[in-house]
Amino acid sequence: MVKKNNPWYADGLHFECVQCGRCCAGPGEGFIWVSRTEIEFIANHLKQTISQLRRNFLRRVGLRTTIIEHPATKDCIFLQEKAGQRTCMIYHVRPNQCRNWPFWPNNLESLNTWNQAARKCPGINRGRLYSCEEIEQIKKTKKWW
Numbered sequence: 001m002v003k004k005n006n007p008w009y010a011d012g013l014h015f016e017c018v019q020c021g022r023c024c025a026g027p028g029e030g031f032i033w034v035s036r037t038e039i040e041f042i043a044n045h046l047k048q049t050i051s052q053l054r055r056n057f058l059r060r061v062g063l064r065t066t067i068i069e070h071p072a073t074k075d076c077i078f079l080q081e082k083a084g085q086r087t088c089m090i091y092h093v094r095p096n097q098c099r100n101w102p103f104w105p106n107n108l109e110s111l112n113t114w115n116q117a118a119r120k121c122p123g124i125n126r127g128r129l130y131s132c133e134e135i136e137q138i139k140k141t142k143k144w145w
């Protein structure tokens with residue numbers, strides 16, 4: 001039962017990733033923001049210096065930094081095909097933004113925006129039930145480490 005002042009998802013939302021990789025893929029262009037600490041984690045993981053990582057995989061947008069995409073497909077540069085499955089090359093150190101999907105503020109604005117996100121992500125509206133409290137927690141997490 002949705003009480004007054006509670007969000008529309010007060011009774012929780014279902015989500016279970018089916019590992020399709022679509023949220024990391026084009027065709028639309030996007031931004032995969034990384035903080036300074038996340039850049040250090042990724043550089044260490046790939047055994048690169050921060051300068052190498054910036055040169056090879058990152059770009060500046062104003063004051064912020066995003067992971068680059070393949071020029072043709074617009075897939076995240078770290079999305080790779082392995083044994084017929086699309087996986088993240090930096091999964092263990094993937095940025096906060098990737099970890100919080102699909103519980104992003106813009107997806108959670110309304111049932112309509114949530115169901116729009118479900119058109120891209122087949123994991124939405126299936127599987128595990130996340131409580132409203134869990135969703136709020138994930139939504140506001142800025143540092144996964």
Ligand code: SF4
Nearest residue numbers: 017018021023121123
């Ligand atoms: S689109 Fe959804 S189901 Fe597919 S990998 Fe991303 S989170 Fe998982």
Ligand code: SF4
Nearest residue numbers: 024076078079088098
């Ligand atoms: S960093 Fe990994 S999880 Fe995030 S968009 Fe790229 S491939 Fe997907």
